[in-house]
Amino acid sequence: MLRRFRLEEPESVAEVSELLGRFGESAKIYAGGTELLLAMKEGLVQYERLINVKKLTGLSGVKLAGAAVEVGALSTHHQLEDSPVLKEKLPALVKLEQNVANVRVRQAGTLGGNLCFAEPHADPGTLLIALGAKMVAEKASSKREIAAEDFLVDAYETALEPDEVLTKIHVPVPAASGRSAYLKFGYLERPSVGVAVAFNLNGAVSGVRIAVGCAGPAPRRVPEAEALLEGKSRDEALGRIAEAGAIAGKASQAISDLHGSQEYKEHIVGVLLKRAFQSALS
């Protein structure tokens, strides 16, 4: 059961930003609603009005834009699992999207909504950090890019200003030698741990990026683990992967909750990092 709210249906980003500025915390952007409506039904949050952004044009779908894949924030998970551009350029993201929640959530939920809601147990943020993605934040008078690792600040908290709108996600097209993988594990409806790895393989592994999510309040990049593997041959890197996993486990800021104890999650981070790295190599 939902409490009454008013609905605004703006048709431009400037209008959305203006509404956010005017109504402040009494209004919230609504896209797929897969997270927001659940929180509202539970009574965890209440808004006097929702701003339906689905009438904005040009913010849905995937295309190549120079050296980046440009994903519209309103693209649904289903659109992404089905996207020919993603299948060619970012297969790890396609695989992630195929395994988000269930078919009904993928049908309604949007990538932008997923990132802006910043639910700690979401999948996409972790891989997007490893892939070096940038979030495009716009308001009436300005536009800026925010690195994925800076965008996801804390549980349910992003770097967006109150009147900013996430419009696009830019993911650099990986080099021909680019490898990446995302793995998750959990026994409840949402994952307990998610781990992403991306690197180039030219004899040695280089440009290593590692991110861990779900275990703690927000996904985190782990530069110390990346440095252990950087520039190593694949066998050397595999020899150090357990050490990198232990570092990543600590860096995950894992908390003990229904999804597992802190120690358990830290251990699983290590297991998943090893498997993700092996999977990306193969």
Add this chain to the structure above:
Amino acid sequence: MAKAMTKRSDAQSIPVSFTLNGRLQEIEVEPHELLLDVVREQLGLTGAKRSCDVQVCGACTLLVDGRPVSACTTLAFEVRGRSVLTIEGLAQDGKLHPLQEAFIEHGGFQCGFCTPGMILAAKALLDENPDPSEAQLKHFMHGNICRCTGYKKIIESIMAAAKKMRGQAR
């Protein structure tokens, strides 16, 4: 009617014109009204069930433009201009859909609470992929929960329907 009494004079009303089980339907809803409540209470189609209420179980599954959605977490105004199929609209001219026949023939349900959602999700699967592998079937259907059958007979039912539908399509 109780429904009318709860409406307030300052309530925002949204006209919603959509196709319901093949017939044009024109209603008015408030922004906060959920598709499941409108379909069950206002339109009297009670096949879709409220169960988990958090998009996990699939008992409230309806097809919107052929794709499964959780009616419990879909705002009713979202079906403006779209086509909604409920379990009540599946049989044609009094003849059950092959999926419905297969669920009966193969014992694909016991208590029946999950069945409307199960069959509609299966229809979406078979419309998209008429010849799914068992792995593909399980992946697509994993968001529809049954607490009676242990799923084996549901899988058998859907596979049998798929085979029959492929035969009819030839």
